[in-house]
Structures are given as C-alpha cells and as structure tokens.
Amino acid sequence: xxxxxxxxxxxxxxxxxxxxxxxxxxxxxxxxxxxxxxxxxxxxxxxxxxxxxxxxxxxxxxxxxxxxxxxxxxxxxxxxxxxxxxxxxxxxxxxxxxxxxxxxxxxxxxxxxxxxxxxxxxxxxxxxxxxxxxxxxxxxxxxxxxxxxxxxxxxxxxxxxxxxxxxxxxxxxxxxxxxxxxxxxxxxxxxxxxxxxxxxxxxxxxxxxxxxxxxxxxxxxxxxxxxxxxxxxxxxxxxxxxxxxxxxxxxxxxxxxxxxxxxxxxxxxxxxxxxxxxxxxxxxxxxxxxxxxxxxxxxxxxxxxxxxxxxxxxxxxxxxxxxxxxxxxxxxxxxxxxxxxxxxxxxxxxxxxxxxxxxxxxxxxxxxxxxxxxxxxxxx
Amino acid sequence: xxxxxxxxxxxxxxxxxxxxxxxxxxxxxxxxxxxxxxxxxxxxxxxxxxxxxxxxxxxxxxxxxxxxxxxxxxxxxxxxxxxxxxxxxxxxxxxxxxxxxxxxxxxxxxxxxxxxxxxxxxxxxxxxxxxxxxxxxxxxxxxxxxxxxxxxxxxxxxxxxxxxxxxxxxxxxxxxxxxxxxxxxxxxxxxxxxxxxxxxxxxxxxxxxxxxxxxxxxxxxxxxxxxxxxxxxxxxxxxxxxxxxxxxxxxxxxxx
Ligand SMILES: Nc1ncnc2c1ncn2[C@@H]1O[C@H](COP(=O)(O)OP(=O)(O)OP(=O)(O)O)[C@@H](O)[C@H]1O
Ligand SMILES: [Mg+2]
Numbered sequence: 001x002x003x004x005x006x007x008x009x010x011x012x013x014x015x016x017x018x019x020x021x022x023x024x025x026x027x028x029x030x031x032x033x034x035x036x037x038x039x040x041x042x043x044x045x046x047x048x049x050x051x052x053x054x055x056x057x058x059x060x061x062x063x064x065x066x067x068x069x070x071x072x073x074x075x076x077x078x079x080x081x082x083x084x085x086x087x088x089x090x091x092x093x094x095x096x097x098x099x100x101x102x103x104x105x106x107x108x109x110x111x112x113x114x115x116x117x118x119x120x121x122x123x124x125x126x127x128x129x130x131x132x133x134x135x136x137x138x139x140x141x142x143x144x145x146x147x148x149x150x151x152x153x154x155x156x157x158x159x160x161x162x163x164x165x166x167x168x169x170x171x172x173x174x175x176x177x178x179x180x181x182x183x184x185x186x187x188x189x190x191x192x193x194x195x196x197x198x199x200x201x202x203x204x205x206x207x208x209x210x211x212x213x214x215x216x217x218x219x220x221x222x223x224x225x226x227x228x229x230x231x232x233x234x235x236x237x238x239x240x241x242x243x244x245x246x247x248x249x250x251x252x253x254x255x256x257x258x259x260x261x262x263x264x265x266x267x268x269x270x271x272x273x274x275x276x277x278x279x280x281x282x283x284x285x286x287x288x289x290x291x292x293x294x295x296x297x298x299x300x301x302x303x304x305x306x307x308x309x310x311x312x313x314x315x316x317x318x319x320x321x322x323x324x325x326x327x328x329x330x331x332x333x334x335x336x337x338x339x340x341x342x343x344x345x346x347x348x349x350x351x352x353x354x355x356x357x358x359x360x361x362x363x364x365x366x367x368x369x370x371x372x373x374x375x376x377x378x379x380x
Numbered sequence: 381x382x383x384x385x386x387x388x389x390x391x392x393x394x395x396x397x398x399x400x401x402x403x404x405x406x407x408x409x410x411x412x413x414x415x416x417x418x419x420x421x422x423x424x425x426x427x428x429x430x431x432x433x434x435x436x437x438x439x440x441x442x443x444x445x446x447x448x449x450x451x452x453x454x455x456x457x458x459x460x461x462x463x464x465x466x467x468x469x470x471x472x473x474x475x476x477x478x479x480x481x482x483x484x485x486x487x488x489x490x491x492x493x494x495x496x497x498x499x500x501x502x503x504x505x506x507x508x509x510x511x512x513x514x515x516x517x518x519x520x521x522x523x524x525x526x527x528x529x530x531x532x533x534x535x536x537x538x539x540x541x542x543x544x545x546x547x548x549x550x551x552x553x554x555x556x557x558x559x560x561x562x563x564x565x566x567x568x569x570x571x572x573x574x575x576x577x578x579x580x581x582x583x584x585x586x587x588x589x590x591x592x593x594x595x596x597x598x599x600x601x602x603x604x605x606x607x608x609x610x611x612x613x614x615x616x617x618x619x620x621x622x623x624x625x626x627x628x629x630x631x632x633x634x635x636x
Contacts, residue, residue, distance in 0.1 A: 204497050211496035212489055219483045222472035231458030231487025231550050352474045355530050
C-alpha cells in the first residue's frame, strides 16, 4: 500500500478523502450508521494495538501472549486520573492532566511496564516466552480485579465508571460539537482522534522499521546468537521492542478508557491478547499494511456476522438458531486454520516473510536442509 | 608488527565430563595471519566461541588490545574489536546482502529511537554513511552485484563472502574466520586466499581455522595445533609441519 501510494498521489488523495468522509458515509447509508461507526472506532483502536504488537512479534520475533496487559495499564491509568473514583486522594495537579501530557504519560507508564515484564523473559524463546508473557498478562488483569482491598485502587470487578472524555483545546469530546454545519458527536470526534493516532503510530512504525533499530530487531528475529556476535546488545534491543510495543498499547488503552467512559478487568482477558495476535499473524507479520488489514478484518467481521446472520436466520428459520457470537469463534478458528495452511505468511505479507515461507526454488529448500544438518553436526 | 594483540592463557572449558579446552594459551600479534588447525572435534570452534564471548570459559585469562575480555558478552567483545564468521553459516537469511552488512555496523553507530523517528540531520547522515559503507564492503569482498538479493538466495561461496563483509562492517582489529573455505572449489578457495591477504594488507589481523593444510601452510605466519583440547604445537608453518606430535595427531601413529 505504502509504495503504490507514494507512486500514485491520486490514489493517496482518494484514499485520504474516503477515510475522512467515512463517518458520514456510514451515517448516510445505514440506518444503524452510528453503531457501525462505533465498530469502526474500535477497529481503529485495534489497529493501534496490532501495530504495537507488530513491533514485538513482527519485527523482533518475540511471541507475546500477554500484550493486552499494556492496553489495560493505559486504560486504568487514564481512568484513575480522569474519573471521580480517586479524585479525593489524588493531588490536584495529577487529576485531569492536559490531553497531550496524559497521552505521553500513558505511553511512558506502559513502556515501563513493558520493560518490567520483558526483562525476566530475556533468556526465553518461542513457546517458553509465550507461556511466561501469557502469565504476566493474566497477573495484571488479576491485580485489576483484586486491588480494591485493602485500599480501593481499581474498584475490583465492578471497574471504574464516569470517566471523562478527553478535552482538547477547550473542546470536550464527550459532547457534540457543531462545525461547518455538521454535528460531530462523540463517536465522530473519537473517529478522527483515534485516526490521528493511527496515522502517528503508522508513521513511527515506518520510521523505526527503516532504521538502525528496526534492522537490529529483524536481525534478532532472524538469528539472535549471530546478532549478538555482530555486536548488537540483544538485551537492550529486545527491551526496547517491549517498551515501544507496550507504549503503543498504553496510548491505545488510554483512548479506549476515555472513549468508553468505563473500564473493568473484563475488557483485558487473554482472549483479547489472542485476538490482537490473530490480527498481526492473519494480516502479515512485520508488514504495516498487512497488520492494519488484519486488525480491520478481525474486528469488523463479528459486526458483519451479527448484521448478516441474524436477519438470515429469521428469514430462513423464523427464529434465532445460533448466536452470532458463538459463530464468531467458529469462523475465526476456521479462518485461522485455512490461512495457516494455505498462506502462512498472512494475507498481506512483507517481502521478507514471503521469501521465508516460500523459498524461490526447490534447490534452496534442499540447500536449507543441508545447512540444517550441518548445523546439527556443528553445534556452536 | 610485533605488538601483542591478543593473549590468552590457562583457558579451560568443560562440557559436563568433556574437557573441550584444557590450559590453552596463545598470543596473536598485530598484523599476522594466525592459523589454528587440529583434527575434527579438537576444540577449535570451542576456542573461537570462547574468544568471541559465545561460551564462558571456566578458568583462564583473556586480554585483547589492553582490555580484559575474560567472560565478557559477545557484543562487548565485538566492540573491543574482534569479529567472527561461523563454521555453519549464520547469516540473517531473510535480509538482503546489503542489510546484513548494515546490521554489522550497528555497534559503530548511535542513532536511537528519537533520532530514527524524527530522522534528524545527524540520523540521516549516519544512515547514508551506513549504506555507503555497506555497499563498499560488498564490493570489497566481490559481491557488489548481489546487494539486493536475500542472503538465503546467495550461492554458498557468496554467503561465505557475505559473512566476511558483515564481520568487517564491525570495524574489527582481529577477524576470526572459522573454516571459510569449507565446501569451496579450488578456484573459490584461491580467490578467498587473495581476499584474506588483502584484508591483512589493509591492517586487520586474522585468526583462521582451516582444514586445508596446503592453504594454511601458504597463508599463515604462525600456526597452533589443537588436539583433544590441548595445544600440542605452535610456530611457523615449517616447524609445525615437521613436529612429530602433530604428525601423530593427524595420522594416529608415531612417525618412524
Ligand atoms: N555446546 C556444547 N556442548 C557439549 N559439547 C560440545 C559443545 N560444543 C562443542 N562440544 C564438544 O567439544 C568438542 C570440540 O568441538 P569443536 O566444535 O570445538 O571441535 P572443532 O575442532 O571445531 O571440530 P571441527 O573440525 O569438526 O569443526 C567436541 O567433542 C564437541 O562435541
Ligand atoms: Mg569447528
């Protein structure tokens, strides 16, 4: 996408216009346009998350199954600072920080959590890393669930309510704003806000990818020992990947809390981590357009199912036979199996991954077998 | 030319009950080509791994260029000026040849996250310098035309060359090559020999493991022989060739 667009400014302009008018198109064409727009807003949040996880999994090759923890950290941080829940005990200067300060804070705090959770896992690889990160993800959620005693910090399973929407330049994003004769409601405002963050994070991802740091990540993914033997401080570079990925997640979580106005531990279950990982893998690990595509498909499909399956069932059977929610898991499971069988590199892979999973010729595959045997003989 | 560059002494490395290196000591002088030979399983690669930080020796001393490198991490060793290639090629297979060499320069460059995101003039200049140097190094080892090819798609000989280019990208004082001629035909081996001589002429000291005795005798200034983890001989090629212990180690019998 990126390259074709660079070459074709017209395409880029059309795409940008489409993205800008999408909320009004949805509102104009569908009677339940607002619920669709809400779904799109969430899809954008998932794009942020998937791009963050892509740094860890796609670039650095570190399988993280607890990624949603950083989303939770960002969300709870926003909730605690911007709701009446802790208002009495919080010093005034900490309560309702300005928007940009809040976002930077969410990124930093989540990034620190990324380093904290990443550092014990540095020696682990593959399955072991996945299991430990999975555990960490759950630990964070369980903390959120239980930190209501002895002092009530997170309000336990009930979660935190009455979270204020963001305020930017004096505008409260929780209230409709009239502009150019159009009424921008909360879902419209948040659409543009999250979109702006998507653009920012795509930009950051791209810049990192094509830098000394990005190359070091890929080198570690390719061969950690060789990377270390070529002078890369693998520990620091891996921690940096954890921190960057986590900070994207933190920002995304803060936006989520402010948009939703309510957070509870339920939003941060393991299944969410798995979903975000699915987005990255299905779309195409390590490739920004692929990851975005994956996030859109995985987050929008359930909505589509709901809108298609229910009327369909009513028309055919006259009643609801299956719950689309259950069908969702079935469809996902099938989709993942099929993708992994026929297109393991994902729908829109990077050149690198395509090459990896589809060697050019048989010869190379054979050569690879040889070098594997060689490696076994010479265990260094 | 006679300054000592690297000095190890009393190096021991055990794997469980296997004493892979026992009391190995040697000195490498600035500017020489130092050869390391020995039968299969003698411990040559193990010694390489100790010298480049991949294995932690059990006992011993290790100084390089005035620095103590005993039990230091591989990246610290590289920073101090030792670069290596691997016996079983370990390139970044799905990166292009050019990118492989660019990664090699990581340790000699500084751009951080903010520099990369903001693409500051300094970061941009560094990136341009990295690319230019990578291209120059590919030309230096003779595979400039394969720059954009993924490392995995290169021929065996070119992969060996790329490993050398990647190691040179770290600006080493000492280049350690583990069987660079393995699997090469005579023509390729001859080209490789010329390349090593060129590298040495450009001021890089070379430590070389190779089974091709003819190549070693013609190329090395000094040679050490390992057998069952012990250094059994050291000296100029002529001496080593006629050393009875060496002949015994290679032929399994004492010479008549
Ligand atoms: N990581 C390890 N764990 C256990 N044993 C090892 C390990 N690495 C090497 N060894 C053993 O140490 C001994 C020396 O091996 P090394 O690879 O250093 O030999 P070499 O001289 O390089 O041989 P070759 O000429 O075949 O490459 C061998 O017996 C080998 O099995
Ligand atoms: Mg060896």
